Amino acid sequence: MPTSRGRADQPRREWEDYGFFGPDSPSWQVWTAPTALLGFQRSVVLEHFDPFLAAAVADMYGIYSDPRGRLDRTLAYFLTVAVADGRTAIEASEILMRVHAKATGIEPISGQRYSANNPASQLWIHVTGWHSVLKCYEMYGPGPLSAAREQRYWDDCVVAAELQTCKPSDVPSSRAQVREYFAEVRPRLCSSERAERAMHYLLRTPRAQGKFSLWAGSRLMARSTIATLPRWMRQMGRFEQSAAVDRAILAPTRAAIRATGSPRAKLAILRGYAPMTGGVLRQHLYGDPRPRAETITPARARELYGPAAKLRAEAMFAGR
Template sequence: MFDLADYRSTDYGFFGPDSISWKLWTAPTALLAFQRSVVLEHFDPILTAAVADMGGIYDDPQRRLDATLAYFVTVATADSRTAIAASEHLMGVHAKATGIEPITGRRYSANNPASQLWIHVTGWHSILKCYEMYGPGRLSDEEVARYWAESRIAAELQTCDPADIPADRDEVRAYFERVRPGLCVTERAFRGMHYLLRSDGNANLRLRIGSRLMAPAVIATLPRWMREVGGFDQPGLVDAAWKPMVKAAVRATAHPAVAQRAILPLSPMTSAALAAHRAAGVPDNPVVVTPSQGRERYGTVNRRVAVG
């Protein structure tokens, strides 16, 4: 999927070697965080409708999920040319995801700014949550502020407004409280959540086993109300029992080369992105650029407009 010579040949991309994003998005906990985030997507009725109507997670679940995680890792670690190309491709795919949302009967678009904001916040929050819970530990307030500032940069590649991205832990909590009244679980959302936690159907054996092994650890990171509304709550004893085992597994895969090999069976494209990241040397222009600068050079579309 990736040409090792081109993955980071033009510049350091949007974050660079000293960024919090490089550290967290390439950690072994990112795989847990990804399962967490795609489950949470289904609390948004627009995203539920888009996922259900497109059917990708049911027709070819491993490839669909792998491509999505590889996209996020690419945006976090690749050069601006590679990240812009990945973003343009994904937004083009989302542009085709339109239809009728069955709860309200209104037309939906996967590029709806509010839904894109939910994807973005839950994705980046999941990365932080799983890293702190199962990885090296809690980040300082300064590191968290840097992380969310970097998140606002990545949001420029989506249709949401970067100004709406939370800036710290308090603002993240406030965001979840603000959007909670509009979240819901439909029959299709229930199916999607439980399928992603414990895959079956067209899922291959690796994904079936992997999703089930990760599910208790992922559920343990979620607030009680999400677990109850989603119908996947579990006893506190399960939370407590899984945490030390997962932390031990994360420590065992902490070395980048080990993490890359460990993720290969479930996410080969993501493993390739991590390999490209590890192998990339100093780029031709060793600077960090902004998405607008990257777009000027390698893409022409400003997608932050009202959609749907």
Template structure:
């Protein structure tokens, strides 16, 4: 995925705008913790694990693969409608050939299937909010209500079925309860989770990225439920969680207090594209039209193909 940082907000404010909780949560220093949390717990879905394991992208070039994924989430949350639609169409094109047989069930998987896309979407949005609550200031009840409404709007960029997308904390809990019976672990799932938490400097990751993943894991693991940690074989004593939380909250406060300067310095070594997006967000001038737009309007104006079926 190519990204020109000068195009982040040329037309409009995108789908949510400056006063939105989505902008607040997705551009906070805690977002990177939430993102690592999301890509780890995603592996409990065997169909997502099969797609990731067969493509091998997180192993051959973890920095690029994860940077692009994180960048897509950021673009959907804070970019203008044109950039978001173009990014979504590009991502669907990348996912289109990612099909195969899931070895546990013997059923076919597709990276673009509505169920898989919903799992990726909800784990991403829920995880960044969880990290924002644990290590940041959290949202007010009114902001959280709006956050989940915005989450549902962002899901329109993917192949998710609108009727399946949760729109409140209670519905998110219901969603996790509904999918939990199909969640499991496996050799390939554990390989993926452990690699994301404790990335090796080999295979192009480099020492800076490997060190970054290990430092982030101290915080991201603390936000995951015990049953997931035991199932994925990365559990640790609760005392470690307690020891991690206060220093992480202090670091998050410091990064937020100084306009994420520390994150921008570290970004080229960990997530260059996401760092560009964040930098442009902080420095962006008002767009040509200081208003928000819907995904449907953005697709009609800027999409290569019209209609949701074109993304499947």
């Protein structure tokens, strides 16, 4: 997210409202926890089980030419939708749509045309993102949410989907529906040489391209991330890790999460690993109080701040 000072760790402007969820929401709680980094690594790896997304990522080559920037921008988007104000979230979604509009081509396995904005692919990104962040929060963080707060989390997940091309009615709205969704899409998922290369690259990014922070961070998280995966995903992605390693990694990962739970620690990690995301979190934690202590719906935010609103404003000033 650009800033007025040209620095990724500085806010562009103060936020105006509580965005879509608000300070008492489980979304603010889960998405700002240190476990979100593990969940994010998990989700960007699983993204490649969709053959059309794997083709888009491979053809654009962004994770190989600028792995830290590519990952940082994606995580910053997810965090922006979760905690920023309505204006900022809508503007971020518009930018993402424009970037995805350029990602089109032919998927080599099926020979079909792909588009990164395809609703089915967007739904896979969205569900795996929100599910992965909650999964890691439960496994390595404070533990499961209460039944009521978990339901609210999935309700928030449906709301956040309104910023993408997938239909909110297609988004799972409970843990049971998430399981049903995975069962439904599993026959359409697959791996390939290009997908495997990308998944393992994201799990353990080479130092020469990822620089030290991403090289070290990805390796520190990789085993903990793999430990969250069900057996069928491990087999499909060829993630070889024994049950003994899964058990051994649990306690040290939980200890590391507890040690990095303070705002200062989280920002210190993001400063080197994902500075743009760190800028979003810094503004969330330390920005000025938001003038309107209220939430807003995506539909209302789009009406106020989306392309149509900008056109209306331009027409008004042009007529003066």
